[in-house]
Amino acid sequence: MSTLIVPPFTDPDLAAQKVQIAEDLWNTRDPERVAAAYTEDTQWRNRTEFLTGRQAVVEFLRRKWNRELGYKLKKELWGFRNNRMAVKFHYEWHDDSGQWFRSYGNELWEFAPSGLMQRREASINDMPIREADRTLR
Template sequence: MTAESKPPFPPFTAETARIKVKAAQDAWNTKNAEVVQMAYTPDSIWRNRDTFLQGRPEIVEFLKKKWSRENGYRLRKELFAFTDNKIAVQFWYEWYDESGQWWRTYGLEDWTFADDGLMRKRQMSGNDVKIAEEERWFKEGVDVNEVAITEQHW
């Protein structure tokens, strides 16, 4: 494996897929695009809603713009399904815009990995829903992994 390899490596088991998902969650919650980019192959391809990207420089630019407008960003990812080198994830994140309006984004991601454990393809679909401050799940001091997410929240 290379110096940029990111264990766990495919083929995934239920346990290693969960580890990969939580590592991604933790990296994204740093809101540090330079750190996050290292989980992807140098030529990784992305579809993020209606935006198409290729390569780490485009990933970094995209994430910096994203986190400059999504204030208070806090993310939770959960394993949805997996195969040998693919993982599907459901996620929820909360953020507020420049007017102070809070939003919750719900979505799914489809990840494909190279043999070295770096993600070579990421596809994301998501929907933003306005929420009131009192409806927030991921408030400061709350461990995003401890929030009980059930259908009643929808």
Template sequence: MTGKPPYPPFNADTAVQKVRAGEDAWNTRNPEAVSLAYTEDSRWRNRSVFINGRREIVDFLAHKWEYELEYRLIKELWSFGGHRIAVRFAYEYHTVNGDWFRAYGNENWEFSDDGLMSVRHASINDVPITASERKFSWDRSGPRPSDYPSLSDFGF
């Protein structure tokens, strides 16, 4: 089967794998690569923005990461069943003006049989923080180191 393993229906192990794969991909900040985890006709609601299809996903993510600098994301499995996964997450970033934020949120995901995400609903809240309040500060862009704390470890 083509697509993106692991494939649904998910169990506890494959759901955790899928969540970590999503986190790792988003931490690359590469819109084209990230978009390949979604179906061609994927539908999103991200905050109050509605996005349809890979081309709009790429455009959305490119704009996002031009604004959200030094983006660092941690996701954690909340629940799963069949073709669906719910996650909670937090990420930190700063703007070109140097203003830091931590965003907290929840996502509901639905996958096609080939493991590509067909539906994504994200609810997100931004909280201003100072640079000294940052928690997500691994050295480089890309995946969070395997020994780095989780959201639960931070108490988020």
């Protein structure tokens, strides 16, 4: 997409498109590209970690994807209003021993007027699965 989708979010199709763009971006597993979608002073809560700033996000994502191998994500719009969105998601990954997991969660997003995300709150739970039970490929 050549233009950034910016708040206020009023069109359900554009809001869903914003979520799809985020899903596609995260599935690149490229920390710098993903972090570029966030403001320089972004604030995150991811599980029990609290991060501030784009560089902290890059470092976090490097650690994440060094540990969560074979990562594949699916996001779904839950709701939206003004400059905020709620998203549910699940992703699958395996550790270095080959154990697969499905991680389920919800995110609350808040966007700056520029369309970059300025705040992300994520709650995530992991469930061990068999490789045969994977749904994301």
